[in-house]
Amino acid sequence: MRRFVPVLLVHGLYVTLFLFARSKVYRAKIGSVLAGHGSDDTVVRHLLFLLSGKVSNFGVVLPSMSNDYLAALFSSSCQGLFCQRLGIEVDHKAIIRQQRQQQSMPPRSKNHPATSHFEVEDVVRLSQPDLFGRIAFIAYGSFVDSKGKRTNAVLKFVRREAVRQAEGEAYGALHWKEVPHVPKLLLSGHADEWDSGVLECLVVADAGRSLRDCVIDDRVDARRNPKLLRQVSTAVTRCLWDASQAGIHHRDISIGNICVDEDGTVYVIDWGCARVEPKTLQDYRDYLMGEFPGNPSLASLPAAKKVAGEEKKHDPFTGTPYFLSIRVLLRREYRSVVDDIESLLYVLIYFVAKDRDAFKNAPLCRKGLTEEEQALKKAAAFMNIGKFHTWTGLDDLEKSCLRFLRKLARRLFIHKVKGTSIMNQLLNDAKTDPRVSYDLAHWLIDSPKKATSSDSGDGPRQPQAPATVDN
Numbered sequence: 001m002r003r004f005v006p007v008l009l010v011h012g013l014y015v016t017l018f019l020f021a022r023s024k025v026y027r028a029k030i031g032s033v034l035a036g037h038g039s040d041d042t043v044v045r046h047l048l049f050l051l052s053g054k055v056s057n058f059g060v061v062l063p064s065m066s067n068d069y070l071a072a073l074f075s076s077s078c079q080g081l082f083c084q085r086l087g088i089e090v091d092h093k094a095i096i097r098q099q100r101q102q103q104s105m106p107p108r109s110k111n112h113p114a115t116s117h118f119e120v121e122d123v124v125r126l127s128q129p130d131l132f133g134r135i136a137f138i139a140y141g142s143f144v145d146s147k148g149k150r151t152n153a154v155l156k157f158v159r160r161e162a163v164r165q166a167e168g169e170a171y172g173a174l175h176w177k178e179v180p181h182v183p184k185l186l187l188s189g190h191a192d193e194w195d196s197g198v199l200e201c202l203v204v205a206d207a208g209r210s211l212r213d214c215v216i217d218d219r220v221d222a223r224r225n226p227k228l229l230r231q232v233s234t235a236v237t238r239c240l241w242d243a244s245q246a247g248i249h250h251r252d253i254s255i256g257n258i259c260v261d262e263d264g265t266v267y268v269i270d271w272g273c274a275r276v277e278p279k280t281l282q283d284y285r286d287y288l289m290g291e292f293p294g295n296p297s298l299a300s301l302p303a304a305k306k307v308a309g310e311e312k313k314h315d316p317f318t319g320t321p322y323f324l325s326i327r328v329l330l331r332r333e334y335r336s337v338v339d340d341i342e343s344l345l346y347v348l349i350y351f352v353a354k355d356r357d358a359f360k361n362a363p364l365c366r367k368g369l370t371e372e373e374q375a376l377k378k379a380a381a382f383m384n385i386g387k388f389h390t391w392t393g394l395d396d397l398e399k400s401c402l403r404f405l406r407k408l409a410r411r412l413f414i415h416k417v418k419g420t421s422i423m424n425q426l427l428n429d430a431k432t433d434p435r436v437s438y439d440l441a442h443w444l445i446d447s448p449k450k451a452t453s454s455d456s457g458d459g460p461r462q463p464q465a466p467a468t469v470d471n
Contacts, residue, residue, distance in 0.1 A: 325342035
């Protein structure tokens with residue numbers, strides 16, 4: 001075992017781990033470093049610790065190297081640099097390449113571009129250290145750009161299959177299409193590659209506290225706050241609707257993927273399960289090629305149609321079990337933005353439920369049932385719309401909050417489209433979703449106050465163009 005200085009370099013779409021030891025520099029696999037100690041997560045936490053600290057502790061390492069190979073890596077297209085002059089012990093099996101550097105490290109030359117870096121302050125979540133899970137780890141900290149501007153941010157390493165949608169690309173496409181209520185992507189890239197998967201790295205601006213955190217800490221009394229309920233529903237629906245119109249579909253709306261920052265701004269996070277339609281994905285890549293001409297990392301990505309096709313296969317299976325829509329539980333091939341809005345209803349119910357254990361044991365998401373049985377139980381519960389608040393633990397909910405949830409449930413399940421009940425069509429029609437034929441999303445976006453004012457006038461509006469996942 002040797003003592004190294006770890007440096008994570010983002011170049012193009014690639015993230016590379018360099019290990020410096022005296023006069024030598026080694027290139028290593030991040031996945032091997034993180035997963036090389038079995039069930040012991042000490043290495044992961046140690047690596048994060050070494051990447052943390054005061055700004056004065058951060059050293060500019062790569063610009064000082066005279067080695068041509070490193071100088072070529074550290075070019076104007078370099079997006080970010082994480083480094084600190086501390087040490088870490090790494091098993092030699094993780095080393096994949098050795099590069100020689102000068103022993104002396106002169107001050108940074110004016111010829112080298114300024115760099116940005118990330119300072120880790122705390123580990124937010126750590127999954128299995130062998131990286132078998134989709135998420136390797138998430139850490140909270142600060143991103144400092146090349147001009148010294150500091151942004152609270154989240155560092156995330158994600159293990160995924162090579163042909164699945166990159167979360168960084170989903171975030172990039174969302175910003176390119178100017179979709180609101182999405183945290184800013186600060187940098188992203190691929191760290192390691194396996195025969196069956198890729199380790200992806202991305203940094204996004206901190207979006208505040210998730211609704212799950214608010215529930216755990218009980219700092220927000222959503223049961224007495226109809227304004228917050230409307231605010232969350234309006235912002236999330238606007239985000240989902242605009243994203244779907246741009247050809248990007250979240251597919252995993254849950255209590256942990258909706259955040260509210262200190263200013264009250266609502267964000268939809270965790271686009272790691274998103275599907276980007278092939279035209280949108282290819283157009284975004286063409287845009288990047290124009291911004292970074294000749295970038296080999298872009299050319300090496302799997303074809304947009306192949307990625308989108310693989311994600312399409314997962315449409316009937318993607319999402320968080322407690323919040324899956326009826327159609328997804330029934331594994332319908334046809335999936336639309338309305339399925340995510342239905343998931344939003346379940347999130348809001350959970351958010352304001354007095355007894356959340358009762359929520360988990362309700363027909364909404366009872367364990368021990370098959371997905372089809374859950375769908376049928378859920379459908380039966382919502383058909384009795386006048387009493388649905390009883391089995392969800394909402395008996396003493398503030399009246400306007402309860403009224404709003406009931407109206408949303410009616411629009412999702414009870415109204416008739418072309419003379420037929422929506423619920424009957426949901427259960428019997430495997431190819432279409434009647435709810436995309438009227439502007440449910442616009443009702444949530446444009447009239448949040450009216451939606452909580454009374455129980456009248458909540459029939460479907462004029463038909464709108466459907467927003468579906470099918471191409």
